[in-house]
Amino acid sequence: xxxxxxxxxxxxxxxxxxxxxxxxxxxxxxxxxxxxxxxxxxxxxxxxxxxxxxxxxxxxxxxxxxxxxxxxxxxxxxxxxxxxxxxxxxxxxxxxxxxxxxxxxxxxxxxxxxxxxxxxxxxxxxxxxxxxxxxxxxxxxxxxxxxxxxxxxxxxxxxxxxxxxx
Amino acid sequence: xxxxxxxxxxxxxxxxxxxxxxxxxxxxxxxxxxxxxxxxxxxxxxxxxxxxxxxxxxxxxxxxxxxxxxxx
Numbered sequence: 543x544x545x546x547x548x549x550x551x552x553x554x555x556x557x558x559x560x561x562x563x564x565x566x567x568x569x570x571x572x573x574x575x576x577x578x579x580x581x582x583x584x585x586x587x588x589x590x591x592x593x594x595x596x597x598x599x600x601x602x603x604x605x606x607x608x609x610x611x612x613x614x615x616x617x618x619x620x621x622x623x624x625x626x627x628x629x630x631x632x633x634x635x636x637x638x639x640x641x642x643x644x645x646x647x648x649x650x651x652x653x654x655x656x657x658x659x660x661x662x663x664x665x666x667x668x669x670x671x672x673x674x675x676x677x678x679x680x681x682x683x684x685x686x687x688x689x690x691x692x693x694x695x696x697x698x699x700x701x702x703x704x705x706x707x708x
Numbered sequence: 709x710x711x712x713x714x715x716x717x718x719x720x721x722x723x724x725x726x727x728x729x730x731x732x733x734x735x736x737x738x739x740x741x742x743x744x745x746x747x748x749x750x751x752x753x754x755x756x757x758x759x760x761x762x763x764x765x766x767x768x769x770x771x772x773x774x775x776x777x778x779x780x
Contacts, residue, residue, distance in 0.1 A: 598769050629743060630743045641763045648773065
């Protein structure tokens, strides 16, 4: 291969590798949010208890939030796995993760002893793992930001549905 | 309390929290608007802004409640 050919092939190869990394990130983050949604969805009262334990939202808003959150997590996770509206979904997930980080750090700072309720459960616990939860959410946030930046991922259904120029 | 163990004053913590929250909301709004304007096939705008509203409520109430407790 001449130097000119390798120069031309390099960006394409880089884009392809980034796309495959994006696919891995998409599947991992999507699976995570689908799991989180499915863990919460059948246990509405427990989710509501977990939301109330943060003592952030008004009492009347907690049931609505507890209903909407698992559904949103499930839908966004499915869209991410399929690769439909990937960048928009990543923007929403990044925003959601920022709000989770505000909630967890807020509970930590206020000295509450609660479980994050991220994958079901929630409420009072004797030994909360705030640092672990914060680091985990920061990792998820990094993946979401990567998906926003990389723009194109491999095997995205959206590319076939809407063309590759969006 | 976290801010005592990290030797950060309550006022500094609250200012930091509010600044970060504001940045998240402003950057988030910009990204949502940018997504809706630049994509050829954007997702439904109402869904995007509704999701943003949910985040906004949690972030604003989270920052306000935390600031109230920390400074109180």
